[in-house]
Amino acid sequence: MSTALSDAGIAPANWMAPTTEALVRSRTDLPVVDRLAIYHYAYRARLIDCLADDYPTVRHALGAAGFERLCATVIRLRPSRRPNLNFYGLALLEHCRDQRFEVPHHAFIRELAAFEWAMTEVFHAQAAPALSLDTLRRIPMERWNSVTFTPNATVRIIRSIYPVNAYVQAFREDLAPTIPKRAWSSTVIFRSGWHLSRMDLARPMDGLLDRLFAGQQLGVALDALPAGTEGPQVMRWFTEWVSGGLFATVSM
Incomplete structure (x- = not known):
């Protein structure tokens, strides 16, 4: 094995020596430890950039410095295990959901992170x-x-105890939103082609869509709507949902 490594130019022949310099062949005037430190810094910065791409609104809510501290903790406790970083952002959400760790505005950040990660999944x-x-x-x-x-x-x-979609929209419109008070909200996030959309759901809409997604027959799902829900209103909901591609198939 040592011969193969040496022949490949990956490590010198004394690769089993317990020093960094023995494991990495020096090709510049820069010491090996300094070269590794540069790589370590660059890779950590890359992970933070990836998390910022997935959670721009969380970054706004915590502030740049607070978000970087959160990322540093996530990277230390939940390092990347895959060569592809597309789904590394899940580590931040899992950390925010873990009650053992302190996160500023924990309840809101947890809900906001879940919302932004859902957009990434979609x-x-x-x-x-x-x-x-x-x-x-x-x-x-x-x-x-x-x-x-x-x-x-x-x-x-995405159902939340905070108005997360309104907060995300305010952030995207550069309105500098502050941490909101608790208020129930439900939002359906969907994609048509590569266009991502968000639609707020009132409680009757949320309940109906949830029952349909759970596989209930349409008649049963409609019977559970609150009294006074009008047929034309329900038809408008269906038109929006079908036009948005929320359903894949229908069975009879």
């Missing part, structure tokens, strides 16, 4: 062909109560 998800309005129009009226829907992989419903 962006990378493998899309299925979306259900079309024409397909729905061909279903006989007498069969509608028994139909069920399959959600597309490029959809997430």
Whole structure:
């Protein structure tokens, strides 16, 4: 093994010696330890950049310095184990969900991180062909109560104890939002092509979409709507959901 390493120019023949200089062949005037320190700094900075790409609104909420401290803790406790960094951002969300660790504005940051990570998941998800309005129009009226829907992989419903979508939107509009008070919210995040969209859901909309995603028959799901919910209103919801590609298939 040592011969192979030496022949490949990866390490000198005394590669088993217990020193850094013995393990890494020097090719410049810069000491080996300093070269490794540069690499260590650059790789850590790269991980922070990746986390900032996934969580720009969390970075705003904590401030640049606070966000970097959070990233440093995440990198130390949950180092990257994969060559691809596309999904390393999950480590930050898992850290924020862990009650053993202190995070400023912990409850809000946890909810906000979950929201931003859902957007990343939707962006990378493998899309299925979306259900079309024409397909729905061909279903006989007498069969509608028994139909069920399959959600597309490029959809997430995020419920929160904070108005996270409003906060994200305010940040994107450069309105410098501050940490909000608690308030229930539900948002569906979905992708059409490579365009990411977010739609706030009132409680009746949230309940209906949740039941349909769980596989309930349409008639049963509609019966659970609050009294006074009007048919034309429900049809508008369906038109928006189908047009946005929220459903992959319909079954009868």
